Amino acid sequence: MRGTSKYDREVLSALECDERFRSCQEIHSRLAEARGGGSRPPSLSTVYRTLHRLARQGEIDTIHAEDGERLYRRCETSPHHHLLCRVCGRVEEIPHAWELRPVLDRVGYQSGFSELGCSLQLSGVCPDCGRSVPTGEDPEERGADAVL
């Protein structure tokens, strides 16, 4: 086969059941820790390459942190959106909102664009973090894109 790595499974399982998006370096050091002894973990280069491949193949999702850093996460195969906690980074997977379809159709028709796609990024404050953050946090921190 071509374009594979013997670390594919390992990287995927490091991502498995993770409640947050992780950076390449986090994943790399996680792989290093998860070793009893004997075998050596893959190099950082290899983890970067593996994540690239898995992302291109659709095995994992990619987002950009505020500072541009790439973060990865293993996702369900079914279409879904992400709801991120703005405080702790926890991710909730939201079933795909089919209600968006008519909206997209209308947009496509009016704009003349074709091959329409959309990515809906949801954010909020998770139940855990909600307790510690009393009320009306600085509205300027919510970011300009938080339109709703």
Place this chain on the structure above:
Amino acid sequence: MRGTSKYDREVLSALECDERFRSCQEIHSRLAEARGGGSRPPSLSTVYRTLHRLARQGEIDTIHAEDGERLYRRCETSPHHHLLCRVCGRVEEIPHAWELRPVLDRVGYQSGFSELGCSLQLSGVCPDCGRSVPTGEDPEERGADAVL
């Protein structure tokens, strides 16, 4: 006044009526070119600082390019979404889709999250670019987030 720059206006007008998102460096060199002579343009540092401030104040919108680079654009004040051409980067502003409200409400109720916000990123191929790109472009290029 506090936290201003005498270049605020200049940066804003460099962004004015632009059909694409621009990087800080693009804006910086645009400011340099737009000078007949005499006065010197602001330094790159100052442009970075000015863009930060304007973004924090909601005067401009920020997105991340695929490689993480920050791109800026002057936006209307009314809530809206962005439709980007995946080929040439042209931006169409889409009036805010109020149809999303019930979707968000449902998500918020089911997830227990509060302070819900969303950013809807639309993408497609603009009429101009559509002519040159026959059909069914490599579907893997559309990105994992293109869920619709």
Place this chain on the structure above:
DNA sequence: AGATTATTGATAATCGTTTTCATTTTCGCA
């Protein structure tokens, strides 16, 4: 096995962004 090709790891290079800090400008106020 021997030749060929792909993968790996260590290191250097890249490049957008941030930090630092000395210098200049602006502001508050006598």
Place this chain on the structure above:
DNA sequence: TGCGAAAATGAAAACGATTATCAATAATCT
């Protein structure tokens, strides 16, 4: 209007995630 404090600026260095390089190693094929 002149002086001291505070803010803004520019030049350069530092930073840090990502990418490129390339020699060494491992896998594959005949």
